[in-house]
Amino acid sequence: MAKKTVYIFDSSAFITLHQHNTRVIELPQAIWDELATMMSKGIITSHKYVYKEIVSEATENPDFITKWLLTKKAHFEAETVEQAIEVAAIIEKFPKLIDPEQEKEQADPWIVAQAILLDRQTNLLDEIEYVVVTQEKQNSTKKIPAACKHFKIRCITLKEFFGETDIKVERSS
Numbered sequence: 272m273a274k275k276t277v278y279i280f281d282s283s284a285f286i287t288l289h290q291h292n293t294r295v296i297e298l299p300q301a302i303w304d305e306l307a308t309m310m311s312k313g314i315i316t317s318h319k320y321v322y323k324e325i326v327s328e329a330t331e332n333p334d335f336i337t338k339w340l341l342t343k344k345a346h347f348e349a350e351t352v353e354q355a356i357e358v359a360a361i362i363e364k365f366p367k368l369i370d371p372e373q374e375k376e377q378a379d380p381w382i383v384a385q386a387i388l389l390d391r392q393t394n395l396l397d398e399i400e401y402v403v404v405t406q407e408k409q410n411s412t413k414k415i416p417a418a419c420k421h422f423k424i425r426c427i428t429l430k431e432f433f434g435e436t437d438i439k440v441e442r443s444s
Contacts, residue, residue, distance in 0.1 A: 274398045276435070277389070278309075280317045281382050281405035281415060282324045284429050289336035303339060305438050310346040314436075318385050320378035322347040348385055357384035364421065367413035379415055386424045400425065404432045 288306075291298065309315040322344060326337050333341070358380040362368060368379045382403055389401045403426045407414040419426035427435070 274400050276400050276402055277313065278315045278432060278436075279382055279386050279389075279401060279403050280315055280321065281403060281407070282321045282378050283406035284404045284432075285317075285321070285325055285336055285340065287406045287429055289334065293335060302438060307339075307343065309436070310343055315346070316385075317347050318378055318381045319347045319349050320376050320381045323376070324378050350381060351388075353388055354381060354384040357387055361387075361418055361422075365413060365418045368415070368418060380418070383415060383418045383422065383424065386419065387422050390424060402427055404429060 288298070306315065322340060326340050326344075327333075330337060361380045361383050365380070368383070369377045382405075386401045386403050389399075393399045393401075401424065403415060403419050403424055405415045405426060406428060407416055409416045409426070409428065411417050416426045
């Protein structure tokens, strides 16, 4: 049986999709629909702090990604006590994951903690791999990719995610 993969999206993945969609070329609706389907099936998940970094529900004129994510709030996991304990250990090892000057909670250590705990809680027979998707530099020694590597969590870019999932942009003739 093939191993199931669950992708945990960082803010940078959603933001990059949005920026590409609004500044480079409008992504076909089929891609957004496929991403939504993957979220509803639990193939893509994220954390509530990612949601809060991107979505401002008080905005009168929400941008595209805010509108798109508003209906997907249920797919963003809430923080847990276990995650908070893990976050403290992650920040101790990787203090540059957060900016201590910021008052609001930052998603990066929570994403890593989410992946670690999901991976740890998964029964070995479940055959599930949890993978973090981020646009942060993969060779960083201080950010999400470094923390994931340290905690033995696979971390990939959006390009790698699209390659693995075979989501393709179809050209109409």
